[in-house]
Amino acid sequence: MSNPVRWGVLGAAKFAREYMARAIHEAEGAQLVALATSSAAKAEPFQAFCPELQVFTDYDALLASDTVDAIYIPLPNHLHVEWAQKALDAGKHVLVEKPIAMSADEIDGLIAKRDTTGLHCAEAYMIAHHPQWTRVRDLVAEGVIGDLVQVDVAFSYNNAADTDNIRNRAETGGGAAGDIGVYAFGCARFVTGEEPDAIISTRIVREAGVDVTTEITATFPSFSYHGYVSMRMAPYQEARFHGTKGVIVVKTPFNARVAGQAELEIRLSDHVRIETFPAVNHYAVQVENFCRTVRAGAAYPWDLENAKGTQTMIDAVFAADRA
Incomplete structure (x- = not known):
């Protein structure tokens, strides 16, 4: 450019x-x-x-x-x-x-x-800019795994010892849902284009006014969702999309190249195939997409309306927990 x-x-x-x-x-x-x-x-x-x-x-x-x-x-x-x-x-x-x-x-x-x-x-x-996620979205839309029935997402790390970390402080807007729930909850919205109908159940563990573990069950128009995020559990991440004909497992959905290789496991009735994306730096791709939008008016994969949709879901999780 x-x-x-x-x-x-x-x-x-x-x-x-x-x-x-x-x-x-x-x-x-x-x-x-x-x-x-x-x-x-x-x-x-x-x-x-x-x-x-x-x-x-x-x-x-x-x-x-x-x-x-x-x-x-x-x-x-x-x-x-x-x-x-x-x-x-x-x-x-x-x-x-x-x-x-x-x-x-x-x-x-x-x-x-x-x-x-x-x-x-x-x-x-950044995950909206990673080709593994656009691939998952396309596979689900094409019906490769049949009708989507269930989405399960887990994302955790443990920063209990880092008491001064802004994620552990209420006054700086800390908490697991805000920090990594945007990924665990938002990825289901990104893949399906659907918004949740209802938050069915919540389990929130708090320390010093901050949610350190948040677990939810929710319903979307065409599938059910279960997910949890935590800042008090061993590092782990996985996203699973389970349909009537197969399953897609996203092995390193959120910290590709840091926590592990970006890899999809596509399990169908007669075979399992693996697709990998070893060279992609989704942070750099995100910047490049931003620059193309600024200079050439290119469409951007994650606009403010999308961000608001995920934050609306997070808000609903906390509202359901207070009810």
Whole structure:
């Protein structure tokens, strides 16, 4: 792309340092040009792989820079909407880490501002950009496993020892449902295009005002769903789509290349086949898709309305638990 999208990052978050800033730096059509952090020490690892990086000590100063076209926001969850709105007001396109908001109604303001400004604003929901997930969606739509009957999803890790982690703190919008429920719940919506009819049951374990384990059973128009996410269990992830003629198992659905190889196991009555996607960096693909939308108006796989749909489901889970 001859006219790359120039990116700035708000905050030197660990995830940005290890994954997203590197993905922006490596992605076709993107150029990482700026970082905002008040800590010179935190900026150094970014400058190590991107020596030309300009470092701002103030978030607003980065937003005001005319050398930046798009902003990536990896701030704590409770700050996402505030800084996304500020970035849009500054005339920047915005990619916001998930969950983009703490409740579904907060996303309405971002949708309105996106539509008013004509700028691109999206949630960083990288699995929608991974070919293993578009493949699952196509297989289900084509009826390869017959009629879909049951979806089961599990996603867990254990950060109990990391008490200062923002995911373990209520004041920073922590919790398992917000952090990884967006994947476990949202992937069923992405594959089927359906919205849940009802949350049938919930089991939520809380510590210090934060859900550390959330388990739900739900019904969708054409299938049933069971899923759990946890920040207090051994690392594990799997998604299973069970139909009348076969089963699709997504072996590493959410942390491909980190937790394991992206691999689908397609079990049919007369055979089992494996499809693998070893070389895909879904973070970089996400950035490239974002840049194509900005520069060429290409369709984007996960818009704000999709993000709102998953957040609406999460909101319904907590509402059902309180009822």
